[in-house]
Amino acid sequence: MTPKKVRKSALRKPAAKAARRARAIPVKKARAAAGPAPRGEGLPLLRRLSEACGVSGDETAVREIIREALKGKIKTSKVDALGNLLVTCRTRGKPRMRVMVAAHMDEVGMVLMQAGSDGLWKFETVGGVNEQALPGKPVWIGKNRTPGVIGVKPVHLTEKDECEHPIKKDALTIDIGAKDKEGATAALKAGDRAAFATAFHAERGVILGKALDDRLGVAALIELALDPPPGIELVAAFTTQEEIGLRGAQVAAYALNPKAAFVLDTTPAADMPMWDGGENTAYNTKLGGGPAIYIFDRGTISDARLVRLLRDAAGKRGVPYQIRQPGSGGTDAGAIHLARAGIPSVSVSIPCRSLHGPVSTARLSDWRAVIALVRGALEDLGRRGLP
Numbered sequence: 001m002t003p004k005k006v007r008k009s010a011l012r013k014p015a016a017k018a019a020r021r022a023r024a025i026p027v028k029k030a031r032a033a034a035g036p037a038p039r040g041e042g043l044p045l046l047r048r049l050s051e052a053c054g055v056s057g058d059e060t061a062v063r064e065i066i067r068e069a070l071k072g073k074i075k076t077s078k079v080d081a082l083g084n085l086l087v088t089c090r091t092r093g094k095p096r097m098r099v100m101v102a103a104h105m106d107e108v109g110m111v112l113m114q115a116g117s118d119g120l121w122k123f124e125t126v127g128g129v130n131e132q133a134l135p136g137k138p139v140w141i142g143k144n145r146t147p148g149v150i151g152v153k154p155v156h157l158t159e160k161d162e163c164e165h166p167i168k169k170d171a172l173t174i175d176i177g178a179k180d181k182e183g184a185t186a187a188l189k190a191g192d193r194a195a196f197a198t199a200f201h202a203e204r205g206v207i208l209g210k211a212l213d214d215r216l217g218v219a220a221l222i223e224l225a226l227d228p229p230p231g232i233e234l235v236a237a238f239t240t241q242e243e244i245g246l247r248g249a250q251v252a253a254y255a256l257n258p259k260a261a262f263v264l265d266t267t268p269a270a271d272m273p274m275w276d277g278g279e280n281t282a283y284n285t286k287l288g289g290g291p292a293i294y295i296f297d298r299g300t301i302s303d304a305r306l307v308r309l310l311r312d313a314a315g316k317r318g319v320p321y322q323i324r325q326p327g328s329g330g331t332d333a334g335a336i337h338l339a340r341a342g343i344p345s346v347s348v349s350i351p352c353r354s355l356h357g358p359v360s361t362a363r364l365s366d367w368r369a370v371i372a373l374v375r376g377a378l379e380d381l382g383r384r385g386l387p
Contacts, residue, residue: 043202043364045065045069045219045222046200046202046207046209046215046216046219046367047200047202047209048065049062049065049211049215049218049219050198050200050209050210050211050212050215051198051199051200051209051210052065052211052215053107053109053140053145053193053195054105054106054107054195054211055106055107055108055109055110055111055126055127055193055194055195056106056107056108056109056126056127056240056241056242056243056244057106057111057126057193057240057241057244058193059083059105059106059240060083060143061143062105062106062215062218062238063079063083063085063105063238066085066105066218066222066238067085069222069226070087070222070225070226073090073225073226074087074088074089074090074225075088075089075090075091076088080251080252080255081251082240082241082247082248082251082252083240083241083248084237084238084239084240084248084249084251084252085105085237085238086235086236086237086238086252086255086256087225087235087236087237087238088233088234088235089224089225089228089233089234089235089236090228091228091230091232091233091234092228092229092230092231093230093231093382094231095231095232095233095382096231096232096381096382096385097232097233097258097259097260097381097385097386098232098233098235098256098257098258098259099232099233099234099235099258099259099260099261099262099378099381100235100236100237100252100253100256100258100260100261100262100336100343101221101224101234101235101236101237101261101262101263101264101374101378102221102236102237102238102239102249102252102253102261102262102263102264102332102336103214103217103218103220103221103237103238103239103263103264103265103332104214104217104218104238104239104240104241104242104243104248104249104265104332105214105218105238105239105240106127106239106240106241106242106243106244106248107127107195107210107211107213107214107215107243108125108126108127108128108129108213108243108356109125109126109127109129109139109193109194109195109196110123110124110125110126110129110139110150110174110193110194110195111123111124111126111191111192111193111194112141112174112188112189112190112191112192112193112194113190114190115178115181115184115185115188115190116173116181116184117180117181118180118181119175119176119177119178119179119180119181119183119184120151120173120174120175120178120184121148121173121174121175121176121184121188122173123172123173123174123194125169126193126243126244127243127244127356128243128356129356129357130356130357131166131168131169132166133357133358134150134167134169134172135150135152135167135172136149136150136151136152137149137150137196137197137358138196138197139174139194139195139196139197140194140195140196140197141174141176141188141192141193141194141195142188142189142192142193142194143192146176146187146188147176147197148174148175148176148177148194149174149175150172150173150174150175151172151173151174151175152167152172174194176188195210195211196210196211196357196358196359198210198358198359202364205363205364205365206361206362206363206364207361207362207363207364207367208359208360208361209359209360210358210359210360212266212350212352212355212360212362213265213266213352213355213356213360214242214264214265214266216264216266216350216352216362216367216370217263217264217265217266217349217350217370218238218264219367220264220350220367220370220371220374221236221238221264223371224236224371224374224375224378227375228378229375229378229379229381229382230379230382231379231381231382231383232378232381232382234378235256235258237249237252237253237256239252239332242331242332246299246330246331246332246334246335247335248332249263249332249333249335249336250335250336250338250339252336253335253336253339253340253343254339254340257339257340258343259343259344259386260303260306260343260344260345260381260386261333261336261337261343261344261345261346262306262345262346262347262348262374262377262378263331263332263333263336263345263346263347263348264347264348264349264350264370264374265331265332265347265348265349265350266349266350266351266352266355266360266362267284267285267292267324267329267349267350267351267352267355268284268285268327268329268351268352268353268355269283269284269285269286269287269351269352269353270283270284270285270327271283271285271286271287271351271353272353283325284324284325284326284327285322285324285325285349285351286322286351287351287352287353287361287362287363287366288363288365288366289320289321289322289351289366290314290319290320290321290322290365290366290369290373291319291320291321291322291348291349291350291366291369291370291373291374292321292322292323292324292348292349292350292351293307293310293311293321293322293323293324293346293347293348294307294324294331294333294346294347294348294349295307295323295324296326297324297326297327297329297330297331297333297334297347298328298329298330298334299330299331299333299334299335300330300331300333300334300337300345300347302333302345302346302347303337303344303345303346305344305386305387306344306345306346306377306386307346308387309377309380309381309386310346310348310373310374310377312380313373313376313377313379313380314373314376316376316380317372317373317376319369319372319373319376320369321369321373322351324347324349331347331349332347333345333346333347344386348370348373348374349370350362350366350367350370351363351366
């Protein structure tokens, strides 16, 4: 093929300008791979949700952030007896069917039980906390976010045999610096929740923060509620107490009585390199691989029609996805699909590393792709209905 003639003016372009052009190419590709930009607050909203304290049974702070984000942009909302926030979105066109999309507001954490004469608080864990990660971690406690730390004996005072065994949770206490029981109970009371005191960070497309399970799902659901697809009546359920037994979802599904349900959650990404440097072939999901569609888990066999709907929607729109490999764990779908006479349900999750600990890791591209995938599936559902 004959090469094109190059104009002399093009040859004289400054090197700096050419370099800027070269640098712009990967940025554009990276944005395209991450999916469309969110229509709501995006990362600032994710930050607020992640840093809010919402241990199971006390999700108030998270719920208020959601209500503020949706204020004036939805049809109706109400808070039920268990603290679920149930939202009916504005409908465009005549709705073909009512569809529920759920994400849980609560996070794992601790609850204060008893203050000792030394001013230290005994506590219990709430949900499946990684107890090995507890010693020495800072926490926020109660509505005023009182700072504390899960105390651990300094290494200077630790005997050799103590270092050879994991520290048991019952040997730990939360220290707020009180000198005695009176000082400890003046600031806090038994029943106050304690959450990990972790700042949110987002850089180079990577998200780090506490409670990404399931504030990532909550943020995605807010985006969907702000721009519901036509042809369906979208009801959004921001549920409570998922981490201790899917309790909020059970009553939410009964109240909303949808024809189909999608659950937005996170799932562990067991994708770290092997200890010997070999290929990891035992992963269940991978960061950067896109949303994880569930075929089944411990509590649910996903409706095959909804799985097919998601896979078709991804294919038509070029959204990357992965199939979550079998393993332990479950989502609110475990309660939703059993409500009333049965509700066709499916879960879609964002892969995360180090879940149920002080800090987790996720990819912004996976979060954006979840929004794009579920929105696409809802659009198709509004056009055709459930086969």
